[in-house]
Amino acid sequence: MLKIRVIPTLLWKDLGLVKGVGFNSWRRVGAVLPSIKVYNRREVDEMILVDITASAEQGAVDHEALNDFADECFVPLTVGGGVRGIEDMRKLLRAGADKVSVNSAAYGDSAIVSKGAAEFGTQCIVASIDVRRLEDGRLECFSHSGTRPTGRRPDDWAMELERLGAGEILLTSIDRDGTMQGYDLDLISSVTRKVRIPVIASGGCGHYGHMLEAVRDGGASAVAAASIFHFTEQTPKEAKLALAAAGYPVRMGFVEA
Amino acid sequence: MKVAVVDTDIANIGSVCRVLVELGAEPVVARNPVDLRDASRIILPGVGSFSAGMASLRKAGFDEALPVAVENGKPVFGICLGMQLLAGHGTEAGGAKGLGLISGTVRHLEESGCKERLPHMGWNEVSIVRPSPIVAGIPNGTDFYFVHSYAFQANNPGDVIATCQHGVPFAAIVGSGNVHGAQFHPEKSAQAGFRVLGNFLELKPC
Amino acid sequence: MLKYCCRCVMPHTKPDLHIDDDGVCNACRSFEARKQVDWESRKIELLQVVDRYRSKDGSNWDCIVPVSGGKDSTYQVVRMLQLGMNPLCVNATTCDLSDIGRRNLDNLKNLGVDVIEMSPNPRVRAKLNRIGLLQVGDISWPEHVGIFTIPVRAAVEFGVPLIVWGENSQNEYGGPATAAENHVLDRRWLEEFGGLLGMRVSDMVGMDGLTRRDLIPYHYPSDEDLAKAAVTGIFLGYFLPWDGISNALIAQAHGFETYHKPVEGAMLNYENLDNNLHGIHDYFKFLKFGFSRATDHACLHLRRGRISRQDAIDIVRIHDGKFPWEYLGKRLEDMLERIDMTLEQFISLCDKFTNKKIFKRDADGKLVKDKHGNLTKINYDNV
Numbered sequence: 001m002l003k004i005r006v007i008p009t010l011l012w013k014d015l016g017l018v019k020g021v022g023f024n025s026w027r028r029v030g031a032v033l034p035s036i037k038v039y040n041r042r043e044v045d046e047m048i049l050v051d052i053t054a055s056a057e058q059g060a061v062d063h064e065a066l067n068d069f070a071d072e073c074f075v076p077l078t079v080g081g082g083v084r085g086i087e088d089m090r091k092l093l094r095a096g097a098d099k100v101s102v103n104s105a106a107y108g109d110s111a112i113v114s115k116g117a118a119e120f121g122t123q124c125i126v127a128s129i130d131v132r133r134l135e136d137g138r139l140e141c142f143s144h145s146g147t148r149p150t151g152r153r154p155d156d157w158a159m160e161l162e163r164l165g166a167g168e169i170l171l172t173s174i175d176r177d178g179t180m181q182g183y184d185l186d187l188i189s190s191v192t193r194k195v196r197i198p199v200i201a202s203g204g205c206g207h208y209g210h211m212l213e214a215v216r217d218g219g220a221s222a223v224a225a226a227s228i229f230h231f232t233e234q235t236p237k238e239a240k241l242a243l244a245a246a247g248y249p250v251r252m253g254f255v256e257a
Numbered sequence: 258m259k260v261a262v263v264d265t266d267i268a269n270i271g272s273v274c275r276v277l278v279e280l281g282a283e284p285v286v287a288r289n290p291v292d293l294r295d296a297s298r299i300i301l302p303g304v305g306s307f308s309a310g311m312a313s314l315r316k317a318g319f320d321e322a323l324p325v326a327v328e329n330g331k332p333v334f335g336i337c338l339g340m341q342l343l344a345g346h347g348t349e350a351g352g353a354k355g356l357g358l359i360s361g362t363v364r365h366l367e368e369s370g371c372k373e374r375l376p377h378m379g380w381n382e383v384s385i386v387r388p389s390p391i392v393a394g395i396p397n398g399t400d401f402y403f404v405h406s407y408a409f410q411a412n413n414p415g416d417v418i419a420t421c422q423h424g425v426p427f428a429a430i431v432g433s434g435n436v437h438g439a440q441f442h443p444e445k446s447a448q449a450g451f452r453v454l455g456n457f458l459e460l461k462p463c
Numbered sequence: 464m465l466k467y468c469c470r471c472v473m474p475h476t477k478p479d480l481h482i483d484d485d486g487v488c489n490a491c492r493s494f495e496a497r498k499q500v501d502w503e504s505r506k507i508e509l510l511q512v513v514d515r516y517r518s519k520d521g522s523n524w525d526c527i528v529p530v531s532g533g534k535d536s537t538y539q540v541v542r543m544l545q546l547g548m549n550p551l552c553v554n555a556t557t558c559d560l561s562d563i564g565r566r567n568l569d570n571l572k573n574l575g576v577d578v579i580e581m582s583p584n585p586r587v588r589a590k591l592n593r594i595g596l597l598q599v600g601d602i603s604w605p606e607h608v609g610i611f612t613i614p615v616r617a618a619v620e621f622g623v624p625l626i627v628w629g630e631n632s633q634n635e636y637g638g639p640a641t642a643a644e645n646h647v648l649d650r651r652w653l654e655e656f657g658g659l660l661g662m663r664v665s666d667m668v669g670m671d672g673l674t675r676r677d678l679i680p681y682h683y684p685s686d687e688d689l690a691k692a693a694v695t696g697i698f699l700g701y702f703l704p705w706d707g708i709s710n711a712l713i714a715q716a717h718g719f720e721t722y723h724k725p726v727e728g729a730m731l732n733y734e735n736l737d738n739n740l741h742g743i744h745d746y747f748k749f750l751k752f753g754f755s756r757a758t759d760h761a762c763l764h765l766r767r768g769r770i771s772r773q774d775a776i777d778i779v780r781i782h783d784g785k786f787p788w789e790y791l792g793k794r795l796e797d798m799l800e801r802i803d804m805t806l807e808q809f810i811s812l813c814d815k816f817t818n819k820k821i822f823k824r825d826a827d828g829k830l831v832k833d834k835h836g837n838l839t840k841i842n843y844d845n846v
Contacts, residue, residue, distance in 0.1 A: 001422075002379040003400060014466070015820055016476050016752070028478045030661070031751040033816060034599035038661045040447065041598065041670070045380055064819065064828075071271040076402055076445050096271045098404075098445065121305075123378045123404050167378065196374065233683070235663055251380040251400040254448040 003251045004215055004243055005045035005222035006236045007200060008229050010035055012081070013052045019226050021178030023130070023146035026052075029230045032065070036072050039229075043253045044236045046076045048170065048200075048224055050101065052145060054082030061088075063095040070096020078126050078170075089116050093124065101170055103128040104143040107150045110164055117165025126200075127166035129154055131187055132174045139187055146174045158191045158199075168198040170224065176204025180227050183210055188218030200224050207234060208242035215248055258458060261287040261296035263323075265313035267338065268302035272444040280455050290322030298458065299323070299331055302444075303338030307347035307363055307407065310338050311355060323356055330462045332435045333358065334454070340431065340438025341409055349407065358436045360412040361428075369408065371424035376406040383419040383429040383441075391430060391437050391456050392418060399449050401429070401441035408440065435462055465753050465821055467845050471762040472775045476752040476818070486845075494766045502704055509702035513546050516625035516695075524551035524577070526625040529614035531557065531737045532568030534707070535629045537714035539699055540574050543627060549576075551623055555613035555680075556582040557738035558592055558606050559798065561791045563720055564737030570718040581613045583680040590671045591681075592740065593802040599662050600751060600816040602802070603744040608664060608681045619684045619692045630700035707734065707763055728785050729756040730778050739798055742790030749784030750813055753821040753840055757782035776843055786836035810836070 010032060011018050017035055018026040032049070039047055049069065051061045061081055070077055079092045080101030089100045100120075105112050106127060116125045130146050131139050131154045141152040150157075158169050171191055173184035183204045192199045198221035201214035205225035214220040228234050240250040260282045262270045274284035277300075285296050293299060301323070303310050314320045327333055335343045344355040347363040355363070366375055380400040385392050401421075408427035411417050419430040421440070430439050430453075437457060443450030465474040468488035475482050481489045517525045528543055528550040530536035536552075543550045554568060572578050588605055595604030618626050664681045667673050684694075699705070711733040715721065722732040728745055735741040735756065749755035761775035770778070788795050799809055814830065822838045823831045830838060 002381055005379070014475060015818055016478075026481075028476065028480055030478045031476075031600070031816075031818065034601075034751070035661055037598050038666070041662075041666055043447065062820070067271065068815075068819075070269070071275045074272060074276065074445060074447050074450065076404075076442075094269070096269050098269075121376065123376045167376075198379075230661060233663055235665060237665070254399060254452065255396065256394040256452065257396040 001249050004248045006239045007046045007048055007222055007224045008039050008044050008236065009048045009202065009224045009226040011050050011052050019178060019230050023174050023177055032069055033072060036069055040074050042236045044075060045251055046078065047073055048078045051081030061092060063091055066095040080128055085112060086115050086119055089120060093120060099124050099126050101126040101128045103130065106161065107143050110160065113161055113164040113166055122165050122167040125165060125167050126170050127161040128170040129157060130172045130174050142174060154187060155190045155194045158195050162195045162197050166197060168200060169195065170200045170202055173203035178227055179204055180206030182206060183214040183218060185213055185218045188214055188220055192219030198222060208239050211239055212243060212246050215243065258282045259285050259296045260298045260300060261285045261293045263287050263299065263301045263319060265317050267310050267313050268304050270302055273300060273302050276444050276451055276454055280451065280458055282458055288317065290318045293322060293326050297331065299326055299333045300336065301333060301339035301342065302336040303342060305338055307341055307349045308353040310342050311353050314342065320356060324358060327358055327435055330435060332457065332460045332462055334457045335438035337405060337440060337442055340440055341407060343436060343438050344409055359416050359431055359433045362410050363407050364410055365407050366423065366425065366427065369425045373424035376404055377423040378404045381421050381423065383421050385419045387418055389418045389432055390460055391432055391453065393456050394452055395449065401446040401449060403441045405440060464842055465840065469845065471765050472758055472772065472779055473762050474753050477754060491766060505702045512697060513548055517548065524623045525549045526627050527614050527618050527623050528552045528627050529610060530554050530571055532564050532571050533737050534711040534714040534719055534733050537571050537717060537719045538710040539627060539629055540571060540576055541713055541717055542699065544574065551621060552576050552578040553614040553617045554578060554580045555609040556580060558588055558603060559739040561737060561739050563722060563791065566720055567736065574717060579617060581680060583609060584677065587673065587677045589801050590673060591667065593804065594667065594670055596802065596812065600747045601744060602740050604662060605681065612681055612683050615694060616684055618694045619688050622692060624693045624695055626694065626696040628696055628698050630705050631698040706767065727790050728782060728787065730760050730782050736791065739790050739793045742787035743798065746784060746787045747816060750817040753818065755784045780843055784838065
């Protein structure tokens, strides 16, 4: 049986690791490599690394550094940031990414998803959706690190991305990002009800109970989190123990026979 | 210990090499058969399609060099597509010939009756069906990381060391003589994967 | 390429440093804000705090003062004694206590205070040093855990609820606004700012044969125990103007001994004298972030108007990030032997943790090192 995954998100900006609140007010939390090495030990199921310099400034991901990071990552690594075409994907995969995450570019030209899936396989393509809750309560997808409204509803857009060949969806609530107040469960369930592909809940995790809610009430197949791991004593390993205690299948740490 | 890691641009070998270093071995990137000479063991990684993978191996001459190395007593370990290429035959896109190091056929999981979502991707547990030094210390039910749609069907059931289940059962680890392979990615399977590769380094050539 | 604060010389890579739209870092902003602080009322606040916690009948200590034996802890003890407090000083022994550090700790006792020296198992400590260096590039990881955990454990064990810490590093060196203005040290502060780099004590179980029982001194008390003991940690630097030089002067007047020359890799002779491993710790900071101890010191004095920004840049060039061949006269090889590492392994680990985008490289992309193994930053100021 496939396992519910616990995934730390690493945001990479200007030579180091950062964490923000609401996709803003970035706080420097350290260097990337030590974090990857720590998470390797933490029994995380995957890691997501997003180069937010590349996504915001039209730049390219630093492939040389990525290569060093990927070599140290002994679980699957998803890399995103500034992916605008098939060649960008190819470069990331060559540099050691196991999957690439596509976000802003897909709104302009959704064929990037289908082309990527055809070229590298659906399992390589993670479609990332950033969502804001508008004042009237409606949900809307935003591109370019949450700066541009797209006019799309997350559930419709997720279905479209699935149809185009995305292997999974990384669904982030911009409003909850960095708040540690809990995932936006309505958002998550609105999407998981409409697609068959796995949905990774992201944005707002403050404790293990939030992860359980995202899986139980939101229908998420995986939970991504950052602040909880950067700033509190809570660990991915204990998160999985909490999920297991609630009856969900998780990968437990390897103990030699 | 020098371990050749076959690199024909069909896989990222960075993590495989890093795990080897972590395990105290010395990875040697092998782009040509001559690079296999000084190595005492060979790892064949790979992702993608069977026919493209075989074509890459043929182009570099590994299709002939690998069976020779095996005959000379060098243990070989195939990972993911690399494991599938050990088979004699793949059914993908009209069929292609494999390395023929372990007797078997590589088929799409749907051909075997799998109704689950494909590719089979994620952490899944394996059942060990026969003892082997390659699974020493690995408890039954250990999770490994899989990404694939095709699977290895061994002609000789005795060549299957561990199985996994995704709609249908399929071979997760195969082994015969000096040749072994894993459908999962040990280099992406954290500590459990380290142990499998460590076991491979410890294998006594036969 | 590094971006620097336009007032001091701190680069943007420093964890929790933020450079605003005017190019000024939050540490400089915090310092600026200090000028507005009404120190008289803060001092009254401090008197109220110590009065509230002072033992009514003298049956117990009045507060805990975590001490290293350095100039700051000597200063903290002097101040507490001046306020009529009877502190229980708690020393979490450094990873590799230097001779001068030992003498300064003995001097501190002679100020007339009770001191508990908690010396965690040195064999376990050496393993933790090694794990810290290999995993997160910080040989001092167990020390960071120890200095923030052991005094809190002592507070719980001895029923002394008030812990008087020194400076709030988030204020002095730059941190999020809310944290910089905070005057309380709690578990969350430790996890966020205690320099643990995301690695937790619980991660250590199973590594290098370590078990839970090896790690008792490093375990933070439970929330229940903390609540029961009503433990409160305050930063003295919030209540009294904090300045390293003044602290050093006051400490020296009370017997504190300085080093006979500027400490290797720094510009001063009165800081980080207690642990031979400081040199390695600071060097890795340089490799990861492009600044080290000399930058820290230069910024502190620059903000206080003692040196110019150009002086600071020059000082950083001369002293910062030198390969740590020795520290307080102890040879690198001798320190590495303790953690079972060869010089060759150490150098290759250094290269791995080096942020290649910060330092000069040759045409083949290899790091340029001088004959002493020192790196050169691409830029020492904004260009």
